[in-house]
Amino acid sequence: MCYADKKRSCLRTTKGCSTTKPQETEQPLDGDVQGQDLDVQEREAQRIALRENAKRVLRDSGLAEMLQSINRNLLKGRGTFEEYDSLVLFKWGTMSTRRHIWVEVVGNTLRFRLQAHRVCRNAAPLCDGEYHTFTSAMWSDHAFLQSELKKYYDRPVAETSSD
Numbered sequence: 001m002c003y004a005d006k007k008r009s010c011l012r013t014t015k016g017c018s019t020t021k022p023q024e025t026e027q028p029l030d031g032d033v034q035g036q037d038l039d040v041q042e043r044e045a046q047r048i049a050l051r052e053n054a055k056r057v058l059r060d061s062g063l064a065e066m067l068q069s070i071n072r073n074l075l076k077g078r079g080t081f082e083e084y085d086s087l088v089l090f091k092w093g094t095m096s097t098r099r100h101i102w103v104e105v106v107g108n109t110l111r112f113r114l115q116a117h118r119v120c121r122n123a124a125p126l127c128d129g130e131y132h133t134f135t136s137a138m139w140s141d142h143a144f145l146q147s148e149l150k151k152y153y154d155r156p157v158a159e160t161s162s163d
Helices: 003-007 029-063 063-074 142-154
Strands: 078-084 089-092 099-106 111-112 131-134
Touching: 029 063, 029 099, 029 111, 063 089, 063 099, 063 142, 099 142, 111 142, 131 142
Parallel strands: none
Antiparallel strands: 078 089, 089 099, 099 111, 111 131
């Protein structure tokens, strides 16, 4: 009987089956496994800390509620949220009119990704030609953040077609 027959049911012919057990790959030494486990645990801990910080900043700034309010009131629930570790992508529209607002949390700042544009002359929010960045002092002014969010909703980033 071939090895494949013992592991799972296969045709009762030996054609294509190995008569011996496949060779196992080399196992790393115990020290290497423990080192890899620590690296994985360390990366996971960093990822969780990054995610918790993003939750805190979005909650404290009121941005999470503002985005949900736009979805609920203006879009009648037709928007979708994609959440990553430190990024929220709010999408709406149909295949040909797809739009989005891209918000990234970096440390204690909020960064809105926009279409490439000239550097803005306004002192707030900080602009580098692609991102508008709100420091904690800026986003703590909820009226200012809400007025800027309205601008980003009125002129959102259009997604390219996937033709």
